[in-house]
Amino acid sequence: MTSHQPPANRPLTIALCAGEASGDLLGAHLMAAIKQRCPQAHFVGIGGPRMLAKGFESLYDQEKLAVRGFAEVVKRLPEILKIRRGLVRDLKRIRPDVFVGIDAPDFNLGVAEKLKKAGIPTVHYVSPSVWAWRRERVNTIVEQVNRVLCLFPMEPQLYQEAGGRAEFVGHPLAQTLPLDADRDAARRHMKIEPWEPVFCLMPGSRVSEIDYMAPIFFRTARLLLQRYPSARFLLPVATVATRSRLISILHQGEFIGLPIQLMSAHADLACTAADVVLVTSGTATLEVALCKRPMVISYKISPLTYAYVKRKINVPHVGLPNILLGKGAVPELLQDDATPAKLAAAVAEWYESPQDVAALQQDFLNLHRLLQKDTDALAASAVLAEAGIAAAVPEAAPEAV
Missing domain, CATH: 3.40.50.2000 (Glycogen Phosphorylase B;)
Structure with missing residues (x-):
């Protein structure tokens, strides 16, 4: 595997890919939490209007990914695959410090797999509903990404049992x-x-x-x-x-x-x-x-x-x-x-x-x-840790005497 060596003399670069409106909201919150710790961070990939409003550089139109269902995806598949190939190519050239796929697992996990093989750390934010259907995906996902951020408390154990890294960060809406x-x-x-x-x-x-x-x-x-x-x-x-x-x-x-x-x-x-x-x-x-x-x-x-x-x-x-x-x-x-x-x-x-x-x-x-947890801060800590920012995890508050 190629070692992760982002270009020198440039700000922390974080690639995000949010395929639809709910991912755009998660991405915007994540960007804000990361900027609190790393104000000069640059964000690039695919995002929607909320992310764009925070200075995100979107390389492709998010709306083209917002399709659902097997029959609907089949009709749009050539265009979607073309965007995915282009995104992988662009991010291999940019070499971000970390790639975060936000939800949209059918699209993002394929991107993450290729980037991880190229030596770029990868995080998947929002576990697919592996507890509800196609549970066998867990074994594949732990090979595709370095870490999974889970919104629901029953999810991390499934990844840990398969040898992966995962944590419950709470749900941002509850926050x-x-x-x-x-x-x-x-x-x-x-x-x-x-x-x-x-x-x-x-x-x-x-x-x-x-x-x-x-x-x-x-x-x-x-x-x-x-x-x-x-x-x-x-x-x-x-x-x-x-x-x-x-x-x-x-x-x-x-x-x-x-x-x-x-x-x-x-x-x-x-x-x-x-x-x-x-x-x-x-x-x-x-x-x-x-x-x-x-x-x-x-x-x-x-x-x-x-x-x-x-x-x-x-x-x-x-x-x-x-x-x-x-x-x-x-x-x-x-x-x-x-x-x-x-x-x-x-x-x-x-x-x-x-x-x-x-x-x-x-x-x-x-x-x-x-x-209800401090979702944005927990997610930002995990992403920055994968990017090699060791001080990303906040110190625990001292216990009351």
């Missing part, structure tokens, strides 16, 4: 979102009356998800509006591309006139202000849980992708809150069950059951406490 989600304050901020029925729609952070889920969610909103004529709907938007697609769908005849308010980001504010959230399965479900709001989880993908995924899953739930709580705390309406009538009925059941909501909020508070 940034308050334990006490103040619904009334969120409504005052948005000028929403306390009595108004408010529902948050979260159809996904990728254009491909929007295409599947937004029409279903909008038809659900229409049914809820019949039941609650004064209802309003909040829809936080992750990217410019998803906003454009959502506007296009809302201009279709059946959806014209729906009281849906598109919001640039601010998903936490929209969730906290809502009575109930209708959300596509993914990281967003955890954000809703940490905002202590009842939700209905849904998902619909191509039949080909669904048939493949269903055979590989070995957990009883797909929504992160249900998985982490070890029970069906919130309903999951997937694939053929993802109909507007069923979704509207499930949302209405939460809206009309305040006692059930109160019990759920206590479960979500316990979950929040479990996941």
Whole structure:
């Protein structure tokens, strides 16, 4: 293996690759934490708008990587592979002090493997869901990267048993979102009356998800509006591309006139202000849980992708809150069950059951406490340690006498 020898007389260079909106958020937080210790650090690779706002140098358009599902990836595969080859080539030339792949394991682990063989230290930030499906990936991952940073407490042991290095750094959302989600304050901020029925729609952070889920969610909103004529709907938007697609769908005849308010980001504010959230399965479900709001989880993908995924899953739930709580705390309406009538009925059941909501909020508070660590600092320490910055790990605070 080639030894890691970055060019002399240049600032610490950290390569990051975030393939979608949730990775962009993690990347931005990681950059901020690293800059606190190494203000001159330079960041390069692939990132989104939050990372770019912090001075990130993105070599390729992040949106081109934001696809999901087997059938969808196949259509875009030549373009994705071309970007991956280009990124590996560019980073071998740049020779960063460390490469951090943020989520998007199908893309990033292949990049990490090639860079590790070229003598560049590699970290994967966010363990794939190896505890849920395709557990055999663990053995491959420990060969591809030097270290895995895990967001959930049950993950590190799987890598350690396979001879790898991994640590639980907590979940960044649990660090940034308050334990006490103040619904009334969120409504005052948005000028929403306390009595108004408010529902948050979260159809996904990728254009491909929007295409599947937004029409279903909008038809659900229409049914809820019949039941609650004064209802309003909040829809936080992750990217410019998803906003454009959502506007296009809302201009279709059946959806014209729906009281849906598109919001640039601010998903936490929209969730906290809502009575109930209708959300596509993914990281967003955890954000809703940490905002202590009842939700209905849904998902619909191509039949080909669904048939493949269903055979590989070995957990009883797909929504992160249900998985982490070890029970069906919130309903999951997937694939053929993802109909507007069923979704509207499930949302209405939460809206009309305040006692059930109160019990759920206590479960979500316990979950929040479990996941709450100084995630950004822990992740930054691990990344800087791999980059050879020995002083990266902060000293433990002295114990009180």
